[in-house]
Amino acid sequence: MATIYTYWISTALLTLLYLSSAVMYLTKGKWVRQALAGLGYPAYLVPLMIVVKVLGPAAVLSRVNVGLSELAYAGMFYHLLLAGLAHFAVRKPNEALPAIVGLALLITSFVTQNAARGIASPYGLF
Numbered sequence: 001m002a003t004i005y006t007y008w009i010s011t012a013l014l015t016l017l018y019l020s021s022a023v024m025y026l027t028k029g030k031w032v033r034q035a036l037a038g039l040g041y042p043a044y045l046v047p048l049m050i051v052v053k054v055l056g057p058a059a060v061l062s063r064v065n066v067g068l069s070e071l072a073y074a075g076m077f078y079h080l081l082l083a084g085l086a087h088f089a090v091r092k093p094n095e096a097l098p099a100i101v102g103l104a105l106l107i108t109s110f111v112t113q114n115a116a117r118g119i120a121s122p123y124g125l126f
Contacts, residue, residue: 003112006112007112007113008032010106011105014057017102018056019057021108022053022054025053026050031085032046039089040089052079056075060073066120066122073109073110076106079098079109080106083096084100084103087099110123112124
């Protein structure tokens with residue numbers, strides 16, 4: 001039972017992190033473009049990232065297809081890993097904290113998904 005709660009809490013917090021980030025990208029577009037430019041990323045990634053930050057958690061939560069859910073987990077893993085590394089690369093480790101927290105939530109959600117979902121993932125542990 002604790003594993004089920006762990007899954008849903010970590011997945012809900014991860015979804016909240018991604019959706020709040022998408023809302024920030026929408027409402028503070030100029031600031032986000034400047035922040036991404038400071039990390040060395042082009043501004044044209046902002047609209048794509050808004051879509052990804054909405055569709056990734058939607059694929060994990062809906063679990064219409066296990067393969068699609070696994071692909072969303074993988075994409076979110078690489079996104080969070082590269083976001084954290086980008087902040088470390090420009091010597092701003094304090095700004096990497098959301099990515100580190102997101103990685104912890106993502107790993108927790110991924111590892112505990114089989115306990116809470118009807119269709120098991122071949123890669124989940126519990």
